[in-house]
Amino acid sequence: MGNSDARQFGPRLFAELKEIALDLTWTWDHRIADLFPALAPARWDDSGHNPIVLLAGLGAEGATLAIERPEARQALEVARTALRQHREQPPMQLAGRTPLMVAYFSMEFGLADILPLYSGGLGILAGDHLKAASDLGLPLVGVGLLYRQGFGRQRIETDGNQSEIYPEIAFEALPIERVRGAHGPLEVTCPIGEREVRVALWSARVGRVRLVLLDTDLEANPPDLRAITSRLYVPEPHRRLPQEMLLGIAGLRALRAMGIAPNVFHMNEGHGFLLAIERMRELVLERQMSLEEARLVTRAGFVFTTHTPIAAGSDRFDPALVRGLLGPYLSEVGLDVDRFMDLGRRNPGDATEPLTTTYVGLRMSDHSLGVSRLHAAVSRRLWKDAWPGLPEDQVPISHVTNGVHMPTWVAPQIGRLLSRYVGEDWCDLEEDDPRWAGIDAIPDADLWEAHRRLKRHLIETARASGAPLDPEALTIGFGRRFAAYKRANLLLHDRDRLQQLLADPQRPVQIVFSGKAHPADQEGKAVLRDIVALARTEPRVAFLEDYDLGVARLMVQGSDVWLNNPRRFLEASGTSGMKAAANGALNVSILDGWWDEGYRPGAGWAIPSGATIDRPEPDDDAEAEALFRLLEREVVSTFYARDSSGLPGRWLTMMRAAMRATLARFSARRMVAEYASRCYVPAAERVEQLQLLPDWGG
Numbered sequence: 001m002g003n004s005d006a007r008q009f010g011p012r013l014f015a016e017l018k019e020i021a022l023d024l025t026w027t028w029d030h031r032i033a034d035l036f037p038a039l040a041p042a043r044w045d046d047s048g049h050n051p052i053v054l055l056a057g058l059g060a061e062g063a064t065l066a067i068e069r070p071e072a073r074q075a076l077e078v079a080r081t082a083l084r085q086h087r088e089q090p091p092m093q094l095a096g097r098t099p100l101m102v103a104y105f106s107m108e109f110g111l112a113d114i115l116p117l118y119s120g121g122l123g124i125l126a127g128d129h130l131k132a133a134s135d136l137g138l139p140l141v142g143v144g145l146l147y148r149q150g151f152g153r154q155r156i157e158t159d160g161n162q163s164e165i166y167p168e169i170a171f172e173a174l175p176i177e178r179v180r181g182a183h184g185p186l187e188v189t190c191p192i193g194e195r196e197v198r199v200a201l202w203s204a205r206v207g208r209v210r211l212v213l214l215d216t217d218l219e220a221n222p223p224d225l226r227a228i229t230s231r232l233y234v235p236e237p238h239r240r241l242p243q244e245m246l247l248g249i250a251g252l253r254a255l256r257a258m259g260i261a262p263n264v265f266h267m268n269e270g271h272g273f274l275l276a277i278e279r280m281r282e283l284v285l286e287r288q289m290s291l292e293e294a295r296l297v298t299r300a301g302f303v304f305t306t307h308t309p310i311a312a313g314s315d316r317f318d319p320a321l322v323r324g325l326l327g328p329y330l331s332e333v334g335l336d337v338d339r340f341m342d343l344g345r346r347n348p349g350d351a352t353e354p355l356t357t358t359y360v361g362l363r364m365s366d367h368s369l370g371v372s373r374l375h376a377a378v379s380r381r382l383w384k385d386a387w388p389g390l391p392e393d394q395v396p397i398s399h400v401t402n403g404v405h406m407p408t409w410v411a412p413q414i415g416r417l418l419s420r421y422v423g424e425d426w427c428d429l430e431e432d433d434p435r436w437a438g439i440d441a442i443p444d445a446d447l448w449e450a451h452r453r454l455k456r457h458l459i460e461t462a463r464a465s466g467a468p469l470d471p472e473a474l475t476i477g478f479g480r481r482f483a484a485y486k487r488a489n490l491l492l493h494d495r496d497r498l499q500q501l502l503a504d505p506q507r508p509v510q511i512v513f514s515g516k517a518h519p520a521d522q523e524g525k526a527v528l529r530d531i532v533a534l535a536r537t538e539p540r541v542a543f544l545e546d547y548d549l550g551v552a553r554l555m556v557q558g559s560d561v562w563l564n565n566p567r568r569f570l571e572a573s574g575t576s577g578m579k580a581a582a583n584g585a586l587n588v589s590i591l592d593g594w595w596d597e598g599y600r601p602g603a604g605w606a607i608p609s610g611a612t613i614d615r616p617e618p619d620d621d622a623e624a625e626a627l628f629r630l631l632e633r634e635v636v637s638t639f640y641a642r643d644s645s646g647l648p649g650r651w652l653t654m655m656r657a658a659m660r661a662t663l664a665r666f667s668a669r670r671m672v673a674e675y676a677s678r679c680y681v682p683a684a685e686r687v688e689q690l691q692l693l694p695d696w697g698g
Contacts, residue, residue: 010064021051105143107247108151121481143212145246149166149167179203188250245329249275266680371402404578404667414582414583417450474510561586562580571590609623
């Protein structure tokens with residue numbers, strides 16, 4: 001392409017580059033992501049690896065000049081091909097005959113480092129759900145909130161305490177667009193008490209899936225209503241309830257305004273509980289159904305996933321707050337406030353009991369699920385009162401075990417080995433596909449070198465934070481939300497033994513910690529403070545500040561061992577362990593959440609625990625002792641046992657076993673396909689059957 005030709009097509013080329021940047025497929029396909037640094041390597045780093053900022057800095061003329069370079073032109077052709085291949089993949093075959101459109105509601109979505117709409121595992125799971133739906137071609141739309149300040153950036157003060165800062169987010173620098181209609185930008189309204197808030201609609205493209213985002217930061221709104229979407233997970237109930245009203249009520253209205261007509265609704269946790277009431281309101285007004293008829297049709301089309309293994313983890317709202325903020329809206333629906341409150345009460349009729357959102361989700365959904373097999377058993381015990389008189393083993397809470405979006409989380413170095421020895425389509429293989437045996441054919445030297453490169457990247461990051469870690473030492477990773485039950489400080493129960501592990505001159509161990517405590521979780525902040533203090537005094541311990549998607553990716557890809565030692569029955573899933581295992585890290589974990597299903601001898605280690613579902617009280621000292629014993633007698637010796645070539649042969653065998661056991665069984669594609677076959681398709685068919693009943697406006 002000559003200079004004159006390139007400049008002639010400049011505006012068209014720039015529009016194409018912007019379209020590629022706005023399609024978040026680049027967040028999991030490196031063939032597309034590689035385009036942006038190829039355009040302007042120095043500017044790419046300066047942009048914070050944000051293609052929207054990069055293109056804004058280049059402008060149409062600068063981008064056109066960049067494409068004149070052969071390497072950039074080649075990168076564009078590769079990106080075009082990759083994006084076309086993704087968009088043209090045939091959609092998954094659905095068993096039912098009823099047309100399907102799923103609306104997936106979540107308070108947070110973790111999709112990209114540059115799109116701060118998440119706080120932790122729940123949001124990352126939601127983001128992976130959308131990405132997998134795009135891969136599969138599943139008809140699905142996501143609905144969430146667009147936060148002006150997000151969840152808060154972590155800062156560690158000189159005294160070791162966590163503080164939070166909330167920088168303003170410039171929406172024009174995000175890969176999102178305003179949703180427009182025939183007469184300009186679309187808006188909807190949402191009732192908040194006696195008032196209405198205006199809500200702007202934004203959209204993010206997640207491959208073949210759309211994410212609709214709601215924003216109240218409009219000049220037409222008074223300051224308190226503008227602030228509804230300021231921060232994720234505000235702790236005060238009088239601020240949290242309006243956010244959840246927005247998600248459930250305005251979220252459905254936004255889809256209607258956009259001409260999107262879902263017949264199945266998936267609530268990811270209880271934050272979207274008012275979606276059920278808004279759906280009932282629609283059916284009453286549009287189909288002239290009675291409230292009871294509308295409730296049955298609504299239930300038939302609802303899927304509810306609970307994530308919390310403790311009752312205190314659910315949002316609770318006092319009757320007076322509900323009456324003040326929701327009373328006028330419920331009157332419009334024709335629903336008495338006390339009757340509505342009873343949907344969320346353990347003991348309906350108790351006027352003093354607050355509303356618990358999980359109870360509403362369970363009572364308004366025909367499909368209720370936990371996020372692992374063990375979590376479903378815990379949930380049946382925890383929430384059995386939603387079905388009074390029903391034996392616990394018959395409580396209708398099943399499970400779809402979580403999965404992670406492998407193209408996002410598997411490092412390119414590992415992905416290339418999988419492509420070579422398993423097949424280019426390794427992301428799409430079923431669990432029983434014989435080609436997975438190809439993992440065993442990966443040469444020791446190649447697998448170890450790929451892992452060492454990833455590990456060096458993690459160690460270099462830790463060194464930049466001031467920790468003089470050794471790239472050859474056994475490296476344990478611990479990265480997740482700092483809640484007390486996750487026991488980041490379990491190894492601190494015996495400081496002497498910990499010191500012996502860390503200081504062994506022949507077989508040293510080092511630990512990289514990262515994670516945030518919720519701003520209102522003082523107990524979690526105290527645990528974090530202990531870990532920061534350890535990292536400041538112990539050179540073989542590092543704490544990486546401001547845990548986010550980028551730090552998480554570094555850690556799950558670069559750790560030798562992934563440590564997860566929660567109090568048993570309190571970890572619903574624990575998807576970070578899946579991400580680590582898919583990259584060949586070996587889990588050392590309590591048999592909780594996914595590891596209760598995923599553990600295989602020879603593919604990681606299980607920390608013994610005496611806790612049972614009938615007697616879940618943990619013995620922290622005993623479990624710390626068991627963890628030390630595992631590390632001292634098995635983990636360390638296996639890592640440092642080397643063959644004549646200097647390779648840890650048995651360790652590499654275990655890495656392959658971990659990868660093989662995890663990549664297909666715990667992928668987000670498997671998870672979404674399971675939701676589709678077990679929940680979405682049956683729900684759509686049941687809704688169609690009910691709506692065809694002649695007495696219900698059919």
